[in-house]
Amino acid sequence: MPANSEPSAVAEFSPRLSPKLRALLQDRERMLGMLMSNLQGVVYCCLLDADWTMVFVSEGCRALTGYAPEDLLFNKRISYEELTLAEDRRWVRQLIETAAHARKKFDLEYRIIHADGSIRWVQESGFPLFNDHGELVALEGFIQDVTARKHSEQAARDAEARYRSIFENAIEGIYQTTPHGQYLDFNPALARIYGYESTQDLRNSISDIQRQLYVDPEKRAEYIDIMQAHGEVRNFEAQVYRKNGDIIWITENAREVRDRDGRLLFYEGTVEDISERKYYEQQIEYQATHDMLTGLPNRTVLSDRLQQAINFAARYGNILAVAFVDLDQFKFINDSMGHHVGDSLLVVMAERLAQCVRDSDTVVRLGGDEFVLLLCSLQKIEDVSHSMQRILAAVAAPCTIDGLEFVVSCSIGISVYPGDGHEAATLLKHADSAMYKAKQLGRNNFQFYTRELNQVLTERMAIEYRLRHAIENEEFLLYYQPKIELASGRICGAEALIRWQPPDAPLVSPLSFIPIAEETGQIEKIGRWVLYQACLAANRFQRILGRPLPVAVNVSPRQFRQRDLIGTIAETLAATQIAAHTLELEITESCLAHDTPQFIKTLHGLKALGLTLAIDDFGTGYSSMAYLKDFPVDRLKIDKAFVGNLEHESTDAAILKAIIALGHSLGLKVVAEGVESGQQSAYLLQNGCDEAQGYWFGQPLPETEFCELLARSNADDGRRPQNPDPYDRADPDDAGNAKANPTPRARPG
Structure with a gap:
């Protein structure tokens, strides 16, 4: 039964009611009390006084306020005014009194202080009560706890505020657009x-994203296609216009937003400016595919x-020429003048090569002083020759760097598609081979690839x-050619000459393999072998003759x-135990070409080791005569070129005479060297x-x-004829393995 200070109406009028009616009314009163007790809130009736004095409070008061109904009835323990949070009392009273005097319902939310000290939010709905005279006597209403809802609403507001803050302050662009392209x-x-x-x-400025924003309007169509297919786009990159007309790169991530029925409402997503990243990607890609010095495409692009x-x-039946270009004097300039001059020279040459070809052609720098030209869409082979002549002339033009004038030439090898190959690697290899041939032919020329050249290479x-x-x-052999003292006719030494005898193959001439060994660096290993074997042989020769024989x-x-x-x-001399003066080193004048000091x-x-030193091939090299006074050498070896035509060239005879005089x-x-007739021997x-x-x-x-x-020369003390036939000569071949003169004209030593 509701808490109340008065007896119920049934009890008051019970004597006047029939038992049946009284029972009915009592049931309804119990039902009403039960309903009020089960309500999640308080049913009340209060006076419109300073304390909101309660004259009726339902059982829900206990859960709402923490106080029992009787605590609030007639302010027995606490008044409702005291329960109302002090901050809210004034406006709550003003709102309720205004509504009551206007004979209107009131509905409001405010805070109360629970018995445990916590603050609760409540919602109160009520209306004024008037007596028969129209006087305002009380208020009736219902109060319920809405704290949970208020907290949820506050949380939602806080979340919205946070989202709005993120939305407003985000670095990334955030948008919602219609499917048709309006923001x-x-x-x-x-x-x-x-x-x-x-x-x-x-x-105000953008009303059509596709036409006003995207540089390529088709990108928006691509965006829509992806969105329709997948319901989202990921890392969608495009170029867009800024307000001032600049073009930037952006990336977008977006999704569809649909209602509960699946109807498309809009697209929402984010935009990020990736122009700087794209710039660096382009820079990295450029660096990976271009030579940083000259700006030309590099080896990576060539293939x-x-x-x-x-x-x-192949599709149009045209000629394609691949030209391999190598600068001839670049290494000398780069080493002697410094890399900054070499780099400047390469830049100039790259520009000249690029100017000599058409826009449809390609100039590639492989590295160092090597370039490759791709000449496309040619109609006839003569077009290639004309282009190469133009390139030779352009490269050979004087070039001024740091106030100094340089002149370089180039050697060019050319392969032609389809005649010289159908694959990229084959064409490059053949062009390189042809360039090598151009170098051999004296540089500053161009050579086309030929099958004969391929066979040689x-x-x-x-x-x-x-x-x-x-x-x-153990395929190398040493041959020994006797040296003769002209005055006595005796053997006075020997020159060790290498030969190569591969298994099951003819003897290979030194002219074939020595230049290759020199280029590949294998000559160093071969040279050590020759030195060691020649010293061992010198020991054996000494045992035969009983005296040293210089080798x-x-x-x-x-x-x-x-x-x-x-x-x-020094190690070789010690290992073979021969006297140092027994070993003679022959050094060509070409050694003087680099670093004379x-x-x-x-x-x-x-010389300090005690060796005998000789300058070989004298007269054919560089400016050795200018330095000869500084060389601690013992012998000059006159090149056979001055001896071979002695009978027919008076100039050679004069040169021979001058060299002999200079040496003495x-x-x-x-x-x-190269004495092949008695007449030559007699003249010398x-x-x-x-x-x-x-x-x-x-x-x-x-x-x-x-x-x-040597053994025969020791046993035979015979003499050579006093007047040998001056025209009796051997018939040597080009490889240095000539038919032997049956009777060597050498006297015993």
Whole structure:
């Protein structure tokens, strides 16, 4: 039964009611009390006084306020005014009194203080009660706890505020658009990305995203297609216009938003300016595909460009030329003048090459001073020749760098599609081969690839490959050619000459493999082998003759530049136990081409070991005469070029005479090479030449045969005829393995 200070109406009027009616009324009263007790709130009746004095309070008061109904009835323990939060009392009273006097219902939400001290939100709905005279006597109403709802609403407001803050302050652009390309909403960041001063400025300026924003309108169509297919777009990149007309790169992530029935409402997503990233990607891609010095495409691009050119030529039946260009004097300039001059020169040459070709052609820098040209859509082979002549002339034009004038030339090798190959690698290989041939022919020219050239280069590659294993397989031999003292006719020394005898193959001429060994660096290993074997042979020759016989060994320019040359020779002398003066080193004038001071220093180091030193091929090299006074050498060897035409060229005779005189004036012995007739021998003897060698005196012999020659020379003290036939000469071949003169004209030593 509701808490009340008065007896119920049934009890008051019970004597006047029939038992049945009284029972009915009592049931209804119990039902009403039960309903009020089960309500989640308070049913009340209060006076409109200063304390809101309660005259009726339902049982729900306990849960709502923490107080029992009787605590509030007639303010027994606490008044409702005291329960109302002080901050809300004034406006609550004002709102209720205004509604009551206006005879209107009132509905409001405010806060009360629970008995446990917590603050609760309540919603109160009520209406005024008037007596029969129209006087306002009380208020009736219902109060319920809405704290949970108020907290939820506050949480929602807080979340909305946070979202709005994120939306407004995000760095990324955030938007909502219609499927047809109109903006519904967007944040300030989007306006900034697109270069607009405010969101309103963007809203006023863009009404059609596809046509007004995207550089390529088809990108918006692509965006829509992806969205319709997948319901979202991820990392969608496009170029868009900013307000000032600049073009930037953006990336978008967006999704569809649909209602509960699945109807499409709008698209929402984010936009990020990725222009800087795209710029760096382009820079990285450029660096990966272009030479940073000259700006030309690099080796990475070459294969793709060449394959495209081949496909185009095959489709339209045109000629494609691949030209391999190598600058001739670049290394010398780069080493002597410095890399900054070399780099400047490369930039100039790259510009010249690019200016010599059409826009449809390609110029690639492979690296160093090597370039490749792809000449496309040519109609006839003469077009290639004309282009190459133009390039040769352009490259050879003087070039001024840092106030100095440089002139370089180039060597060009050309392969042509389809005749010289159908694959990119084949065309490049053949063009490179042809360039190598242009170098051999004196540089500053161009050569077309030929099958004969390919055969020569294939043979060269085979020699290079087999040469790597020749020492291990013991395929090298040393032959020895006697040197003759002209005044006495006696054998005074020998020159060690290498030969190569591959298994099951003909003897290979040094002219075929020595240049290859020099280029590949294998000459250093071969040179050490020759030195060691020649020293061992010198020991055997000494045992046969009973005296030392000097053995001459050629030292190549590459060997001579070895830093450990002096140490290697010293170790070899010690290992073979021969006297140092027994070993003669023959050094060509070409060693003087680079670093003459170092050349002289090395000569002095070798001389300090006690070796005999000779300048080989004298007269055919560089400016050796200017330095000859500084060279600690013992012999000059006159090149056979001045001896071979002695009978027919008076100039050669004069040169021979001058060299002999020069050598003697410097205290040197003079040795003539390539003597092939008695007339040549007689002339040399007459003009004071000290020693000679050649087929007139004896051919190069294997060590066994040379030892037999020495043994015979010891046993036979016979003399050579006083007047030998001056026209009796050998018939040598070009490889240095001529038919032997049956009776070598050498006297015993």
